[in-house]
Amino acid sequence: MRACVLPRPVRGLDLFLQMAAIGARSAFGTRAIPKIASSCSRIYTTRPLAAKTTQWQRRSFQTAPPAGRIPDFAFAFDIDGVLLRSSTPIPSAHEALSYLQQQRIPFILLTNGGGKSEEERVADVAEKLKVPLDTSMFVQSHTPFAEMTDLHDKTILVAGGDGAKCASVARGYGFKNVVTPGDILVAHPEIWPFANVFREHYAPLASPLPKPIDPSNPANSLQIDAMFVYNDPRDWGLDATILMDLLLSSRGVLGTLSPKNNDRSLPNNGYLQDAQPHLYYSNPDLWWAASYHLPRLGQGGFREAFNGVWAAATQGASLDMTVMGKPYQPTYEFAERLLRKYRKTLFGSTGLNDPLRRVYMVGDNPESDIRGANGYKSPYGSEWRSCLVETGVYAGGEAPEGARPDVVSRDVGEAVKWALKDAGWQG
Template sequence: MAEFTRQLLRSRVCASHIARSRRFFVTHAVPDYSKIAPTVAFSFDIDGVLLRGAQALEEGKAALKLLDQHKIPYILLTNGGGKPESARVAELSEKLGVEISEQQFVQSHTPYKRLVMSYQKVLVIGGPRSGNACRKVAQNYGFKDCVTAADIVAANPAVWPFHSFSGAELQDPTFVRPLSEAPFDAVLVFNDSRDWGTDIQIMMDVLTSKRGKLGTSTAPKREQTVPVYFSNNDLLWANEYSLPRFGQGAFRTAVEQVFEDFTGEKLSSTIIGKPFLFTFEYAHTVLKRWREHKYGYTHDLKHVYMVGDNPESDIRGGNGYGWMTLLVRTGVYRDGDKFDHSMSHVAPSTPSETLDDVLKAVKFGIDNEHKLQHLESS
């Protein structure tokens, strides 16, 4: 953290004294990208930064093209998910007009790949119904027995009589699967729930079952016997609507409160995604591998700029991992929103700099990196 503080202070000095110090940089008006590129990289949130809802932001297209042109590596690090990585990068490549590789893409549940060796049968929660997207993601990761809420409702609709599944869906063998007798090993929330009532009821049933056996209960004590993972903790996210919308963090809060009311105990859960260290460690490894694969860079990676629109996830997480953080005004954040300056939760949510959009953020980061390198060599 001391190293990050030093970088942060230096960054702010450069930003706040550009006019006063301009005489020192007259001969470096255009950054030498060949010197910057091997030692710097960017990480981008997607919703509210590169996209607004389903539409790509023009500044996002320009920012990525600028980095590709000058061989500056970057990854996309999003708390979104619900689809296979291959499908998501294909959509993003088309929308943004640049080629995005799976090797430079981390969505909220990508780190679940590390859990495959620990769990066999998992309850898969969230994501679009169409095509059983999240079940396919879990299967692609390598989980052996992937069960959805629809499978459980199809086996016994009385489990939650207020479910939203149609009769046709519950009779469709491509949508529901027969249940095995094996106990559940874990509950994995991959994406936002599309049916909170059904999902919360079934999660309670599994979490408080006897050693993961569906249809049993640890009553009267009602103990948690199965672990649960949430793939991100975003309370809010930005789409086409004029105000931010509730995300998976709101669903988690509901699950926790119901569990406490039901059992009298606090839910024990693991939360990944931004801002948590687990995800940033994973993303940093992905970034290092990508820059070497794409450009052959083996130099030390001195600085990473995290560009995001959400102070609570993008900025707090980037600060906590020691990255430089650039906040943009095109998503969740609104001028006048309060930043948390304390260290009580992961790290402060105060950015290194706040800018209008992602293109300005990239140009600021490149210019700032140029100045930092000049200061280090002087």
């Protein structure tokens, strides 16, 4: 193999990577040292840099900015396919984030993933990457739902996710009356013809319903005011059945059918004209990068399948819904508010006098990360630039119109190096 030597002078992230390798050698021996080479400014590592927990936990990223400088740029990183591949860190992810923290360059993690509380997910990601993180720099697909305080006293359906975790997340956001499809199945197994197959799974996870399903007495029957898909559904059949029941109901009362359905004298042939609960999805991703070598269907796959069921059942009636997550404007606005708030915690009022001019979005999915950054209109006047990495969903070739990045990078380390150069930062 041809030897590759880092060019001189070495600066910024290249220097940090070299120092990280030296530190790894002294602390852990040669087995933990990443092989670092430079060829066309690419970073190659054989494995993530090892680090002792006590070292990275003590590392402070609240120190003074180098030479008193305040960066006028920041980063937003996707997680799956950019920093992690399933549970495995992407090579260079630890080094890149550690360098930004050492330089006090603000960043947030902006993911279409979810299904856990922000506290649990942050702790998990921080442990895997060996970098200190907290919830002030973290946005999941369903995090913006916490702002929907007008529904906190209503009864909502929460679908998707692993077991009862999403229901717990919703309660943590302040929603007081949360019902899941599993709760309904355990209380009324007749609602789903295949209940016997899944009842043992749902029984220990179910919570009592606030009211029974009793269509003969609608005033005392379970009524749902809004429906949320918080995370990728695991049981597509059950979740789709209950969502359909509610969308065809009268005023969200389970077990009823609206008399307005298929009334061609009404708008939309009578469908969704009877105060049915609104449907919210937390993210649109058709694909996501898991441990398998090919992308796997995500929440967007369920949404497309459900749209097909709805179209067949209603002869093509329109289905009003709200889809959050990347690439949509509200999610990017929420993320930038969080990023600016976090930046203020780093620099105080000084950070307000030195405006945030540019944000680099680093992602692996052209249709969510890149399209979102390209199309985002910042209410604060910042410019968002898009960096597409080759470690996740993206499999090469030209991205579709509107989803073409400013740069394609081998991995997150290379993307950060490009952005630092683009921003004129010499650390």
